[in-house]
Amino acid sequence: MSTIQETIHQMGRQARAAAYQLAHLSSDEKNTILRAMAVAIRERAPEILAANALDLSAGREKGLSAAMLDRLLLDEKRIEAMAAGVEQVATLPDPVGQVLDAWERPNGLRIEQIRVPIGTIGIIYESRPNVTADAAVLCFKTGNATILRGGSEAIHSNVAIAAALAEAGASDHAIQLIPFTDRESVAVLAGMDQWLDLIIPRGGKGLIETVVSLARMPVIKHYDGICHLFADAAAAQEMAVALTVNSKTHKVGVCNALETLLVHQEIAAEFLPKVAADLRAKNVELRGCERTLAILPDAIPATEEDWGTEYLDLILSIKIVDSLTDAVSHINQYGSHHTDVIVTADEQQAERFLRSVDSACVFHNVSTRFADGGEFGFGAEIGISTDKLHARGPMGLRELTSYQYRVRGTGQVKS
Amino acid sequence: MSTIQETIHQMGRQARAAAYQLAHLSSDEKNTILRAMAVAIRERAPEILAANALDLSAGREKGLSAAMLDRLLLDEKRIEAMAAGVEQVATLPDPVGQVLDAWERPNGLRIEQIRVPIGTIGIIYESRPNVTADAAVLCFKTGNATILRGGSEAIHSNVAIAAALAEAGASDHAIQLIPFTDRESVAVLAGMDQWLDLIIPRGGKGLIETVVSLARMPVIKHYDGICHLFADAAAAQEMAVALTVNSKTHKVGVCNALETLLVHQEIAAEFLPKVAADLRAKNVELRGCERTLAILPDAIPATEEDWGTEYLDLILSIKIVDSLTDAVSHINQYGSHHTDVIVTADEQQAERFLRSVDSACVFHNVSTRFADGGEFGFGAEIGISTDKLHARGPMGLRELTSYQYRVRGTGQVKS
Numbered sequence: 001m002s003t004i005q006e007t008i009h010q011m012g013r014q015a016r017a018a019a020y021q022l023a024h025l026s027s028d029e030k031n032t033i034l035r036a037m038a039v040a041i042r043e044r045a046p047e048i049l050a051a052n053a054l055d056l057s058a059g060r061e062k063g064l065s066a067a068m069l070d071r072l073l074l075d076e077k078r079i080e081a082m083a084a085g086v087e088q089v090a091t092l093p094d095p096v097g098q099v100l101d102a103w104e105r106p107n108g109l110r111i112e113q114i115r116v117p118i119g120t121i122g123i124i125y126e127s128r129p130n131v132t133a134d135a136a137v138l139c140f141k142t143g144n145a146t147i148l149r150g151g152s153e154a155i156h157s158n159v160a161i162a163a164a165l166a167e168a169g170a171s172d173h174a175i176q177l178i179p180f181t182d183r184e185s186v187a188v189l190a191g192m193d194q195w196l197d198l199i200i201p202r203g204g205k206g207l208i209e210t211v212v213s214l215a216r217m218p219v220i221k222h223y224d225g226i227c228h229l230f231a232d233a234a235a236a237q238e239m240a241v242a243l244t245v246n247s248k249t250h251k252v253g254v255c256n257a258l259e260t261l262l263v264h265q266e267i268a269a270e271f272l273p274k275v276a277a278d279l280r281a282k283n284v285e286l287r288g289c290e291r292t293l294a295i296l297p298d299a300i301p302a303t304e305e306d307w308g309t310e311y312l313d314l315i316l317s318i319k320i321v322d323s324l325t326d327a328v329s330h331i332n333q334y335g336s337h338h339t340d341v342i343v344t345a346d347e348q349q350a351e352r353f354l355r356s357v358d359s360a361c362v363f364h365n366v367s368t369r370f371a372d373g374g375e376f377g378f379g380a381e382i383g384i385s386t387d388k389l390h391a392r393g394p395m396g397l398r399e400l401t402s403y404q405y406r407v408r409g410t411g412q413v414k415s
Numbered sequence: 416m417s418t419i420q421e422t423i424h425q426m427g428r429q430a431r432a433a434a435y436q437l438a439h440l441s442s443d444e445k446n447t448i449l450r451a452m453a454v455a456i457r458e459r460a461p462e463i464l465a466a467n468a469l470d471l472s473a474g475r476e477k478g479l480s481a482a483m484l485d486r487l488l489l490d491e492k493r494i495e496a497m498a499a500g501v502e503q504v505a506t507l508p509d510p511v512g513q514v515l516d517a518w519e520r521p522n523g524l525r526i527e528q529i530r531v532p533i534g535t536i537g538i539i540y541e542s543r544p545n546v547t548a549d550a551a552v553l554c555f556k557t558g559n560a561t562i563l564r565g566g567s568e569a570i571h572s573n574v575a576i577a578a579a580l581a582e583a584g585a586s587d588h589a590i591q592l593i594p595f596t597d598r599e600s601v602a603v604l605a606g607m608d609q610w611l612d613l614i615i616p617r618g619g620k621g622l623i624e625t626v627v628s629l630a631r632m633p634v635i636k637h638y639d640g641i642c643h644l645f646a647d648a649a650a651a652q653e654m655a656v657a658l659t660v661n662s663k664t665h666k667v668g669v670c671n672a673l674e675t676l677l678v679h680q681e682i683a684a685e686f687l688p689k690v691a692a693d694l695r696a697k698n699v700e701l702r703g704c705e706r707t708l709a710i711l712p713d714a715i716p717a718t719e720e721d722w723g724t725e726y727l728d729l730i731l732s733i734k735i736v737d738s739l740t741d742a743v744s745h746i747n748q749y750g751s752h753h754t755d756v757i758v759t760a761d762e763q764q765a766e767r768f769l770r771s772v773d774s775a776c777v778f779h780n781v782s783t784r785f786a787d788g789g790e791f792g793f794g795a796e797i798g799i800s801t802d803k804l805h806a807r808g809p810m811g812l813r814e815l816t817s818y819q820y821r822v823r824g825t826g827q828v829k830s
Contacts, residue, residue: 109781358534362821363824364823364824409785411780
């Protein structure tokens with residue numbers, strides 16, 4: 001075993017032991033520790049800022065882009081937001097212990113299905129140092145031990161933040177940060193399914209692809225957010241324009257931004273010039289199918305590749321479709337099963353769309369931007385999942401738990 | 416691409432298309448098809464038996480053991496049981512479409528969390544040909560398309576059964592059987608996460624280990640059933656004897672059979688001779704820790720290896736522990752997180768045990784043999800999962816579904 005292997009496996013053993021302790025803490029005990037973590041983050045702000053300055057200067061030397069440096073940057077305001085976020089998690093209801101289902105069998109067995117922590121969770125993430133606190137405290141609130149593996153750019157900041165969290169008196173090893181940032185540490189973490197119950201990668205497609213290939217335990221993730229809005233023949237056109245513009249331009253670099261607009265052929269000639277005018281006023285580049293170009297001659301011709309692209313930019317692909325069925329087929333073929341919207345005044349068409357689109361979130365007359373744990377009322381979000389097992393869509397505290405069957409009897413033997 | 420790769424990827428594409436069709440069938444439509452499948456199995460019994468005869472004679476030539484040949488064997492009675500099983504699945508309630516949760520947000524968004532099919536499921540299994548029908552119809556009932564990959568020993572029987580199911584008019588490609596039985600076909604299936612949402616391996620530890628290593632999609636499984644019974648200081652000793660004997664000897668070759676008995680030191684001197692007498696009357700070999708040997712001098716000394724062994728045989732390991740805490744530690748360290756039992760008249764001790772043991776099923780005063788979908792009242796069981804995500808413990812129809820968020824609004828845009 002290499003040193004990296006030995007260290008990370010040792011952290012795994014410790015995380016497992018810590019998880020068994022955390023499972024016994026009451027909600028009040030966990031909340032008290034969370035508030036202490038917030039205090040520790042505030043008190044250690046000078047150390048965290050000093051560590052962050054090291055990361056920033058290394059980043060500048062490495063020639064990181066301005067956007068990358070901004071993602072890395074911590075200041076007093078961002079540290080206060082981090083601490084306030086931890087306090088807010090303390091105020092949320094604790095899903096652990098909830099009785100999901102309960103029934104009695106004819107032989108007198110009483111069976112309960114109970115929410116329990118998942119156990120140990122590995123978080124692999126890239127440059128944003130605030131993920132260290134955000135992810136760790138959501139896992140802590142739900143009684144899970146975490147092993148964090150952040151990117152090399154933020155290593156000093158991450159170490160300082162993790163030290164603040166650990167100081168706050170969480171059980172030993174409830175929150176651990178891997179001190180290595182090389183590739184081997186990801187491979188070791190993803191391989192040790194005896195110590196880790198789940199991995200959540202947060203970052204680009206390349207990182208997620210690597211983790212999925214290596215992981216022996218379940219991975220909760222999404223690759224892309226290729227979100228669609230379908231303006232149906234029966235769409236209220238003003239609403240369709242407003243939802244398209246909001247979905248595309250409210251924030252462009254996020255997974256729940258709109259990437260492709262599908263328009264029913266019956267309304268295309270009237271609707272497309274209206275929506276194009278508003279989109280162009282917001283500097284959105286339009287890429288259209290052939291029939292779209294006939295109505296919007298200034299649009300750029302879309303290629304096959306456009307339909308499968310998450311632009312994360314002020315670009316929108318547009319396609320005219322003959323029917324709701326064609327819209328659904330396009331979405332199921334080219335989409336990423338994240339969030340897709342129909343705009344229509346026809347309730348039956350809406351129901352058909354909601355039932356036929358194979359995505360985590362299917363919306364009727366709503367902006368794609370509402371695919372979000374906060375907007376769903378979860379109070380916090382650990383991520384958005386396009387997986388179908390266990391967690392799908394915005395994931396709050398509940399999705400950080402599993403369940404256990406507790407059965408009570410009076411000596412039943414099987415005959 | 417090899418021929419095997421091409422064929423299996425083509426099956427994957429077809430399964431995905433079939434899954435979108437299945438998702439639209441009503442429960443009545445699915446039940447009608449299921450009943451037609453049962454009819455087809457009965458009508459095609461002669462072909463199925465002829466195919467099975469080919470497998471049996473090949474098995475004899477290969478020198479398969481009598482137990483293996485029995486697992487492979489189909490006769491009129493077993494075919495009737497298979498058909499009756501399919502009919503029984505038609506009578507079960509359909510979980511698809513169930514509203515799991517529903518709420519309204521302050522901005523008027525109405526959010527529903529709805530059960531939907533998982534989509535496409537790969538089933539990899541070994542010699543029992545009845546799995547072909549059992550697994551496929553449970554998946555079909557829940558609107559999932561299946562790709563089956565059975566073992567080489569049963570290939571003729573599997574092909575004949577799958578043909579009967581397909582004939583019954585399920586959507587094209589709702590149930591497909593891979594015609595290859597080599598290792599490459601497992602690797603190809605496990606690698607194609609673009610077409611497959613879930614893999615369920617059913618078979619020995621080696622098979623499951625291979626699938627877990629190769630799979631890019633979630634795997635639902637259990638490796639071992641190292642089940643424990645803890646006879647607490649406050650146990651009703653007669654009940655503890657009866658539950659131990661039933662858990663160990665009712666059926667030995669199954670995952671919910673007892674493998675290790677833990678006894679509180681306060682009752683060991685009185686309890687062990689009683690339980691040993693009843694176990695020996697059933698020809699159970701006893702392997703004890705040092706303190707057990709002092710009370711049962713005829714027992715065989717247990718080694719460290721015994722504590723982690725699933726005997727699947729008339730062998731029981733026995734350990735005396737000082738406390739409930741020690742029992743829980745032993746179970747969490749050596750167990751397989753499947754099913755563990757406490758026998759005690761002390762309710763508080765029982766609660767402590769149920770909350771502390773990290774297993775899918777934790778029982779109080781119940782035989783381990785009740786860890787079973789039928790005994791839980793699920794009507795059918797696709798397997799037992801020791802995973803913590805999504806499905807844990809006995810898995811019925813509900814565990815073959817996922818959920819989707821359906822959100823209805825009135826034009827909400829994000830500001």
